[in-house]
Amino acid sequence: MVSSRGLTLIVPFALATAVSSAALDAATFAQTPFDFIVAGGGTAGVAVAVRLSEIANVTVGIIEAGTFNADDPRLNIPQGTNTAGLFTNDLYSWNFYTTPQAKLAGRSLFMARGKLLGGSSAINLLGVALAGAVEYDQIGQLGNPGWSYENTLKYFKRATNMSVAPKELQEETAATFSYKFHGASGPIKTSFASWYSKATPPFYKALVQLGFAPVRDGGNGLDAGSVWNPPLAIDQDTKTRSYSGNGYYLPNAGRRNLYLLTNAQVIKVNLSNTPDASGNYTATGVTYVSNGITYTASVKKDVIVSGGSVQSPQILELSGIGNKELLTKVGVKPIIDLPGVGENYQDHIITTSSIKIPSTIETWDVFANPGPNATAFEQ
Template identity: 40%
Template sequence: QTPRTCASPSISPDAFSATKFDYVIIGGGTAGLALASRLADDHSVQIGVIEAGVYHPIDPLIDIPGNVGVGEGHPDLDWAFKSVPQPGLNGNQMPVPRGKMLGGSSGLNFLAWNRASSAEYDVWNQFGKGVDWSFNGFLPYFKDTTTTYQNQTNPFPGIPANETKADFDPNFVGFNGPIQSSYNNIYPDPVFPYVQSLNNLGVPTNANPDNGSASGIINSRSSLDRTRGVRSYAVEYYCRSVSQKNFKVLTNAQVTKILFSASGQSHGSYTATGVQFVSNGKTFTVKASKEVHLSAGSIQTPQLLELSGIGNATLLKSLDITTLIDLPGVGENLQDHIFAGVEYEVKPGVLTFDALHNNATYAAEQSALYNATGTGLLSTFDSTLTWLPFHFYLNSSETTTLQGIFEKVPIQNGTSQSLQHDIQRQWLQEGVVPQNQIVLHSGGQLPPINPNSSYFTAFCGILHPWAHGFVHINTTDPLAHPVIDERYFDNDFDIQAVLSCIKLLLKLQDTAPVSDIITNRTSPAVDIQSDEDLINYIKSNAMSSSHPIGTAAMAPRELGGVVDADLKVYGTTNLRVVDASIIPIIVGANPQQTIYAIGEKVCTFAVFFPEPGGFFLAL
């Protein structure tokens, strides 16, 4: 592996603090770096990014696909938050990994590169008016963010022979963006039998999930530079702009407060003038003459808003924080995908990722191959993802039962939940928008694991859970972790939707060709059979897919919205939130492509390039 050649950030906190910036961006993560790099394309404006983590020009825990997941919990890479104990998880706390590095969570994630069905974006225009957040409104930015690697085939079962060549439609995918996306070129042995068995259970393969219809089994591309076999992440945006004089990135510095004009409100709105930050125990401030952009992610964006006096006045008062803007929606509307898994032991000779741990000779060969060529099993991570509308695997009476259960979920008054409920009701009636996702992992993930055996695990989760949790501060210490409560499985719909999908995965053991490659089911244990026992199993073993969104949501202010369609915080003239927090209703996709696109899209209305050479502020 060779290090990235772009220069490391070198500005000192003193020099950063003394610089006159037009835009200050809090958080050099997924959306933050996409936004900063595009803003810096106008060389007449000064862009300053403050990131709490550091730049890793080379780090096997980030770069090597075979190490995906290993960096979680590492103090140099992960904030390692934790939820409060969850009654819906039989009292367990859920780890909440979030990338703490230049690149943010895009440096920690599982590489899956995809987007949701068009209907899922089209409804965003009901939450914010004046900017087109529909699928078509997103499309140019999905494309701008990506370089799609073309010299590959998609060999999945169920794809007609004439479509296996990766012949991408330029109307839907990009070829010049900073993030590389590619298919795997090696697949562990369970992948094709697993896809065939799902096909045999009635779930079709989808060769073109980028065009707005995501349902079916897909061979997801990965955010992976196939030429080197390494992760491609938001640092590519940093490298794109780092040599420019108008682009400064300060790392190892944590923002503790957003600062507002001392003169207070003007025409009913506050103007952000800069931020306060700490670096190596010393406190600094830095000014922004045009805008402050908050891109600290779904957990820390609401934390910083509250620390700065923007949030629920009752909560702020209880902590002796002066309320500047009473916005009760700050930190609310937290939504996340929740999963449970079924694991099968495979017959000897079936190659899975377990071979990297239980076969020293094979592991050494793969390591040598990867080091020499960037190929082999270490250059891949599982890419088999399945999007399921209920009718793909449930009969109409079972689907109707789930719809009935959904009708009874509690709706919190004064929030956007009634709008979300109407939308999900329509999705359930139409059956087009997927409701479950299945993720295949070609290896052992769930106890009990015999270190000499090999496995595959299929995780099934709910894509539009009804659980709405929160993130709030409970102290004025800006370096403390906020309180996170996702309220997983606090309603019957979420648990029943996962239960029904787990039952589909249990059918795999008797469905060829999976039945030909397995010896037995190891999790849930074979004596766990009744719905009651399966629900208990799900609650005790559930895992988050680490997709928290919605904690500074775009929605009308009277419905608990925090930002308008321009992503500007209500009651401010120039503070925008640009990250996963603004997503109004959770998308049925792995969200990184959407979040990069949010960063890309904001530049079109935070600034406006009318004609080549021309430039003015639109707002």
């Protein structure tokens, strides 16, 4: 086990761009005394770090393996399914693939994972949607006190700032929501798209005719059986992507107790040499690599592992926390035997259908037309 003063694991089930004075080089970061170090500056990691830095008398450090190019139009301009090639861009994506899947004819599937400050929230398809209430409730039922739909909803609301769609858009595309499920002053700006395919209204009506319940807001806890128009992480004032990097970090980059290190990958959580009388180990810091050089940074309180659903388990296993038989097999000394680490990964899958409709209806095919695309990009 690891004491509460030691390792904390968070796995998300989530100004101008002048460089902050708190953005450090790898060597200086290693010499800085921290109360908290967040290993992974992704969707959740940045949010957690910024929230912790609200406590004035603590020092917080973020270590992110990727970069932070806050002015890159490929990140900022919402481009829908086009994604500006971000999914496979080596600068912004880990370009992970699964192992061959036996029940998919041996195929390996691509896994989009963001590699930059803000993580996957900087490269995703912009959708802002809550899972069904049963899914959050089950996290608590598995032995995690405080996890439930009702309890987590207040944090989702605190994170978002939802814009009301124009009346005509509400009528045409069901672009409706309720502040019962969305925030009004959070750092992540959310809104509805201003352009929809002409196929959207008839598709929506067809689903209703097939028995799906039309709901005003899909954040209502229903797990299935309804149809609704999901909002997007788009700032309607600037028409740009709103994500963890520019929503949480940039406005707070000048905080004197918040430090950022980019282009550095955490490879290990350092634990105390021996357990205490209760058998608990304490996280003392992290080991990270930057430009081929290995560094160690120390903490007084907690290390927060926030590498996402794929790399949080990886960091733990490299630290000796996981299935001792597996760790021994790959040459990692087991320290804490937790067989569940790295197991039972599940992802939501997607399948698409192509439907032939009259050419008089404007669809997403317009994205392939260089003329309108160039005009929209300039706008």
